[in-house]
Amino acid sequence: MTNKPKVEERKIKPLGCNQCGKKLSECVCWHKGLSIKQIFRVQKHIDSATQRAREGEINFERVWAMPNKWTFTIKPIRELLKKEVSGVWIDPFAGENGKKYAKFTNDIAEGGVDALTYLKGLRGKYDGVLYDPPYSITQARQYGHKEFASMRYWKQIKDEMARLIKPGGKAICFGWSSQGLGKGRGFTLNRILLVPHGGSKNDTIVTIELKSPPKGGKK
Numbered sequence: 001m002t003n004k005p006k007v008e009e010r011k012i013k014p015l016g017c018n019q020c021g022k023k024l025s026e027c028v029c030w031h032k033g034l035s036i037k038q039i040f041r042v043q044k045h046i047d048s049a050t051q052r053a054r055e056g057e058i059n060f061e062r063v064w065a066m067p068n069k070w071t072f073t074i075k076p077i078r079e080l081l082k083k084e085v086s087g088v089w090i091d092p093f094a095g096e097n098g099k100k101y102a103k104f105t106n107d108i109a110e111g112g113v114d115a116l117t118y119l120k121g122l123r124g125k126y127d128g129v130l131y132d133p134p135y136s137i138t139q140a141r142q143y144g145h146k147e148f149a150s151m152r153y154w155k156q157i158k159d160e161m162a163r164l165i166k167p168g169g170k171a172i173c174f175g176w177s178s179q180g181l182g183k184g185r186g187f188t189l190n191r192i193l194l195v196p197h198g199g200s201k202n203d204t205i206v207t208i209e210l211k212s213p214p215k216g217g218k219k
């Protein structure tokens with residue numbers, strides 16, 4: 001029996017307006033009959049990532065694979081990293097495999113420091129960051145320090161990573177959430193890989209985000 005992963009690749013089909021045929025982001029037909037206040041309310045609630053996925057701008061794949069605590073050894077993830085990582089990268093939770101992809105690595109269980117201390121000590125700008133931390137507060141607590149259970153600690157880690165990525169650089173995040181670094185930190189979602197593992201296991205969710213250039217075009 002072969003152990004090939006099942007691949008379900010689907011670039012979400014662009015959906016046009018059924019009245020004017022334009023892209024949904026350009027169409028104004030739905031505005032008809034609505035007051036300015038109502039339009040504003042509706043627009044506020046359309047998640048831009050949902051809209052971009054509908055229009056085929058976000059690449060979405062779902063590939064089944066066996067689970068592994070060393071995330072980067074999971075076949076579809078290994079393949080994604082080979083394709084997406086180039087240049088000088090940081091991995092603050094490197095485990096056994098971060099060194100294969102990132103020049104600057106750290107891991108608390110491999111003689112390193114905690115990720116926040118490590119990131120605060122880095123200067124300059126990098127092509128990207130790999131973010132493969134413990135996937136839950138319960139897992140995070142097992143590494144000893146009390147602050148690993150606080151949301152503030154994980155927020156600060158994301159802030160530091162955002163600071164270190166150069167405009168146009170990438171953040172690749174792994175976990176049970178597709179939140180990534182997010183729009184608020186200047187990132188745009190570009191690709192999602194969902195890796196189901198079967199049974200009662202949670203999927204591994206991989207997001208790739210690009211850092212937008214600063215407003216006004218300054219580097």
Ligand SMILES: C[S@@+](CC[C@H](N)C(=O)[O-])C[C@H]1O[C@@H](n2cnc3c(N)ncnc32)[C@H](O)[C@@H]1O
Binds near residue numbers: 072096097109110134
């Ligand atoms: C999901 S594993 C990373 C696996 C790695 N990507 C691989 O494929 O080999 C998470 C790693 O983060 C490390 N770790 C956990 N909490 C940490 C913290 N607060 N600071 C730095 N490293 C931490 C653990 O020792 C563990 O190796």
